[in-house]
Amino acid sequence: MNTSEPSGELPSDCPLLVIGGGPAGAATAATAALAGMDVTVVDMQDFPRDKTCGDGLTPRAVHALTRLWGGDPAATSPRTGTTGVLAGRPSIRGLALHGFGGSVTTPWPDLPAFPPRGSAVPRTQLDAALLDFAADAGARVVTGWKAVDVTLTGASTAGVVESVTFRRGREERTVRCGTLVLAEGVRSGIARKLGVQWLRGMVHGIAARSYCPTPRGDDPWIHSHLELRDAEGTAQPGYGWIFPLGDATGGSDAKGVNLGCGALSTSKRPAKVNVKKLLTHYADQVRDEWELGEPEDIASALLPMGGAVTRVAGVNWAAVGDTAALVNPLNGEGIDYALESAQDLVEYLPDAARTPRGLADIWPAHLRGRYGDAFSLARRAATLLTMPGLLSAVGPLGFRGPLAPRLMGAATRLMGNLVTPEDRDLTARAWLTAGKLSVGHDRFRHPESRPLFGA
Template structure:
């Protein structure tokens, strides 16, 4: 590394240090900076940068983005004047679900909290816009530094974080902080040093994503194919998605996996077969920028906070096991954490119990049930057996309407309609079962 490629300098200290500048980290930095907090946001990569993702934004994600943006995200932010982050982006009306001899177009359901629209933005653009927004809000954004070591306060028996050391080439620099937020993902080295362990024995996802040209880039539906077959007509253990992006689509596929029933599928090969399957209908170009990733899900981590540190977004495995959606939870958890920081300062335990309790209240029951259902879907032949019931006959719109709501994360603890009550009650039973049987011998959101 020569002088011309040296990264920007890091500060010596800050009130709030955020590591990882994806949606969770950038939203944390922006929300905290708007309160007047001295925030430093650090990422090892320069922006814009790519991220393997489906690029979809559900109504819940649009709502969380609106809350952060300070108003309609298609318009300039009233906080900073930044250009609308969803300006000119597709307006998605709902899900189009395909498979088992049928197709159902299911609009987003009416909900008092969430808007009746979704969207889709390539993560290269979304993440870059959120980082620039955080900087406009007053956060100091520094890229090119990798966090390598966490330091604890002297004589601390509670594991209070005092500082983090970063490395860029042969340079190292240590930043002291009052509060640390981790947003790098569950495989972050700093997260592991603080005891954040990904429970890979629980259900997780494997996925591949690509970009394709098509004249249907402004299609108003997110398409999901729940039955995939190869060129020989053999059913494959995965599902496919198409997210319209305006000038093309994000096309990808994924599969669910556990340690006892690992997904025996090459998702990159499956993606190619899926593209061939839908090419005539969509007039698809050749898939480009193919990338794959593992996806922690359902809060499957053993620890999410200490006295003065906490995890948000993917680092806390805040991803829906039924659909792989995590941007909404990333944006929500970031803003919720910032709102709790004043209470944490007044408690000798800080965030150590406050943050796990909040995550359990907001997501614990739903994640428990979703993990259980997703685990069932890893059983060979189960989806093929029950799938036709949802796609055929007069009840298909009702069944798929409920499925759209659940797959879109559009149930909250405050909802009282029949679908919500059934889902929430089942979630409480599932969570109680987990606690009774000590699932994986370790508590989630611990």
């Protein structure tokens, strides 16, 4: 399939309708099609298209891609014959963490649940490849139509979605659907109409990214600078990143990196920083070491995190990926959760069809069980980091002394959410126990406004 031009025709009826063609939407459509379902995925933009993102893939994301692909995502998919989405992409061995007078290199942990490999792919290429995979799997892919309205029967809190109206230029079409999946981001207008409201009082991120040519684009480590200071020398509650992309940034012979930065913010302690200016200052700081060219294609975005939305499902609709705020508050990653939630949702559709309330109860319960504890604890930790002076006070403890490699190794694992309930090591037990305590605190202190995940 060529996704570079408007494609596909909108059907008048479809059993399963997916709005949004990013990783969450494409993975939903592909998984459903491979299961024999009649599915249509619609995106307002034509592909390839850009998305503000760090482009990094942790072992958790590689595992989710492997599950979707039906095998090694660097090889041809045995399910569809699609070229490997990670073919020719860099193999990332772990994190190189820098700051507060020290540097620690920590390989990905060797765990049963996740491969010890990460990667990085520009979103213009990753998203188009995943949408092609969905088309190869048998999904109907339609681009160039924007979802503008939704029709329900019954009350908005318990109603059933009947149809979605799309617009292209002056033309409008209405598509009736049996089940609707929302996968176009937490700021989706259709999501808001269905009651998906972002809880702005909770911790969220603001980030900017760029692409820089450099001869070090084949470096095998993701570099994270946890001591992120602005031009005035003030430490910001966030980090700078450098994701090696090999030669995947385009026509230049120089190899490239995705260079960016993000800061944490809450309504009580908003981040007082221009992230685009912070990015250029960060690039200047590492330019000599990385032999960087000038940052190009600078873009910024707001990142709702940790499941901080009011609703994620109704009788015959559900939200996945960013629309459900499935973004890790400790590292800003969402691709892994987008792929996971998409595949999980499709597995729940047959059960939902047999129950009177459909997805309204089982989908929130699943997300709480899968992500609730970890997201609750990560939100709490991220909120603490917004306190003025805290990062500067505790940061040096992690980078200096004989315990630094062990502490940063644990940080790498927790930042990547590379912990499962089956893990029995000390780090995992401590994290899982703390997560349950954090959830209990959420229920006790904020019963009226708690997010679905961790409630």
